[in-house]
Amino acid sequence: MISRRKLIGSLAAGAGGLILSGCNRINADPRVRSMLQSAEGLTMRAQRLITDRTALAREFDAADLSPLFRSNGTRKPAGTAYETHLRAGFADWRLVVDGLVARPLSLSLGQIRSLPRRTQITRHDCVEGWSAIGQWTGAPLKLLLDMAGLRSSARYLIFHCADRYAQGDYYESIDLIDAFHPQTILAWGLNGQPLPVGNGAPLRLRVERQLGYKHAKYVQRIEAVESLSAHGRGKGGYWEDYYDYAWYAGI
Amino acid sequence: MTEQGQQDGAAPRGGDLVRRHRTSTRLWHWINAFTIFTMLMSGLMIFNAHPRLYWGQYGANTDRAWLQIGSAGGRGVLIVGGEAYDTTGVLGVWEDRDGIERRRAFPWWATIPSNYSLADARIWHFFFAWVLVLSAATYLVASLVNRHLQRDLLPRAAELHPSHVWHDIRDHLRLRFPRGAAAARYGILQKLAYVGVILGLIPLLILTGLTMSPGVNAAWPWLVDLFGGRQSARSIHFLCAAAMLLFILVHLLMVLLSGPLNQLRAMITGAYRLPREKER
Incomplete structure (x- = not known):
């Protein structure tokens, strides 16, 4: 009985300690964090295993559009360089595709707009919890990758952006399963208009089966790489590097 | 049994x-x-x-929420189905462990992490x-x-x-x-x-x-x-x-x-x- 009472007592004390002061210490413990974060890889592999890798995100009708597609994160990149591009209607904006490619590209917005386009009405899900439905028009990423000729060693694409946050430049990355997905586009239009500044003008990534922070805005360079470890802090994105958001944002 | x-x-x-x-x-x-x-x-x-909940396919800040928790004029408010309730101290506006006023929906003692x-x-x-x-x-x-x-x-x-x-x-x-x-x-x-x-x-x-x-x-x-x-x-x-x-x-x-x-x-x-x- 004594041992049971001791057990009950220590259980109660453990729970109490956890509630009162231990929570933040436990949350900050690197061993606990790495154990908890191990579920992230499991989630990605499980989702990819039991669902169709080429499944399309639902496409809606014009009647389903959100009345207003809100802007989040960077509303407008700071600095004179972006301001100059904006005033010039992005006439001199170039999208560079380089890294592990056979033929590096430097494309103007006009060239990208003249490529075969894809228009899709999809739901955008922010990691915060809100959703908005918008109509996106842009160039399928696959076209650009085929033009550049991806080398066989390339495993990821890094999207370098024109906006800067407190800790560093915004960037994001996806793997080739998402890169070659038919709904993955570099969008230059939203709801029939040129992409607004608040939503990533002049170019943003749409990677429809993942959460909003993967949809890099203000994209100026796409770099094909073998590994994510050499960029930023090596976790594949700004939010991943500095705040421990999951690299795979499928849930 | x-x-x-x-x-x-x-x-x-x-x-x-x-x-x-x-x-x-x-x-x-x-x-x-x-x-x-x-x-x-x-x-x-x-x-x-x-801290807002909606019905349907989409829902963001300018869309109609059936439940929301927030603050107005320094007071915490819970709005459900159009009715507003003052929840200062518990929801919307509360003090953290150090006595600092925070404006978040649920208070530190109810969340992980705090x-x-x-x-x-x-x-x-x-x-x-x-x-x-x-x-x-x-x-x-x-x-x-x-x-x-x-x-x-x-x-x-x-x-x-x-x-x-x-x-x-x-x-x-x-x-x-x-x-x-x-x-x-x-x-x-x-x-x-x-x-x-x-x-x-x-x-x-x-x-x-x-x-x-x-x-x-x-x-x-x-x-x-x-x-x-x-x-x-x-x-x-x-x-x-x-x-x-x-x-x-x-x-x-x-x-x-x-x-x-x-x-x-x-x-x-x-x-x-x-x-x-x-x-x-």
């Missing part, structure tokens, strides 16, 4: 020590106690990132989501195989008769709990509560959680249709979590009222002393 009389073959009576809960039940109970507590608290932190971090809350939530899914599935299969579900948990037709249910409700309200051999079985209200959680709330929480995943949405669009849209699924997820919290509070109250040490021992070691029949 695996009750055992003290004497060979004799029916157990008040005062006897019987084996009340199986190992699988006890194990799952304590895994759940920790898992659900962690998921509720990390879930409230995730809610804090966007300082605002959506990323950290997601790490906790999705780790324990795996624990919840795997342990619930294992328990369900085990309970079907050892017939715990069919024998002890699913109500019999006679028990569902309104007069029987009404009788049990009246007994609960008078705090008259079963004694003797009857205390080794679940009453109808207990059965409905446990079956409701095991076959209702937990599956609903898991399915509505999966429905919020854009990856799962693409593969299984029927899930989104089942709940009427991603934002509806998010609302139902929140309501089920609230129902789970209500269940836990009532469950703990019942344990306290019906001999907490005896109940606690039964859920730790399995041994339960049947309450003695009242002397007439």
Whole structure:
């Protein structure tokens, strides 16, 4: 009985300690964090295993559009360089595709707009919890990758952006399963208009089966790489590097 | 039920020590106690990132929310269905441990972690989501195989008769709990509560959680249709979590009222002393 009472007592004390002061210490413990974060890889592999890798995100009708597609994160990149591009209607904006490619590209917005386009009405899900439905028009990423000729060693694409946050430049990355997905586009239009500044003008990534922070805005360079470890802090994105958001944002 | 009389073959009576809960039940109970507590608290932190709920496919700041928690003029407000309630100190506006005023929906003592971090809350939530899914599935299969579900948990037709249910409700309200051999079985209200959680709330929480995943949405669009849209699924997820919290509070109250040490021992070691029949 004594041992049971001791057990009950220590259980109660453990729970109490956890509630009162231990929570933040436990949350900050690197061993606990790495154990908890191990579920992230499991989630990605499980989702990819039991669902169709080429499944399309639902496409809606014009009647389903959100009345207003809100802007989040960077509303407008700071600095004179972006301001100059904006005033010039992005006439001199170039999208560079380089890294592990056979033929590096430097494309103007006009060239990208003249490529075969894809228009899709999809739901955008922010990691915060809100959703908005918008109509996106842009160039399928696959076209650009085929033009550049991806080398066989390339495993990821890094999207370098024109906006800067407190800790560093915004960037994001996806793997080739998402890169070659038919709904993955570099969008230059939203709801029939040129992409607004608040939503990533002049170019943003749409990677429809993942959460909003993967949809890099203000994209100026796409770099094909073998590994994510050499960029930023090596976790594949700004939010991943500095705040421990999951690299795979499928849930 | 695996009750055992003290004497060979004799029916157990008040005062006897019987084996009340199986190992699988006890194990799952304590895994759940920790898992659900962690998921509720990390879930409230995730809610804090966007403390508004909607019905339908989409919903963001300029769309109509049926529930929102926020602050106005330095006061905390909960708005449900158009009615505003002052919740200063608890929801919307509250003081943290250091006495600093914070403007977030749920207060530090209700969330994991206690300082605002959506990323950290997601790490906790999705780790324990795996624990919840795997342990619930294992328990369900085990309970079907050892017939715990069919024998002890699913109500019999006679028990569902309104007069029987009404009788049990009246007994609960008078705090008259079963004694003797009857205390080794679940009453109808207990059965409905446990079956409701095991076959209702937990599956609903898991399915509505999966429905919020854009990856799962693409593969299984029927899930989104089942709940009427991603934002509806998010609302139902929140309501089920609230129902789970209500269940836990009532469950703990019942344990306290019906001999907490005896109940606690039964859920730790399995041994339960049947309450003695009242002397007439």
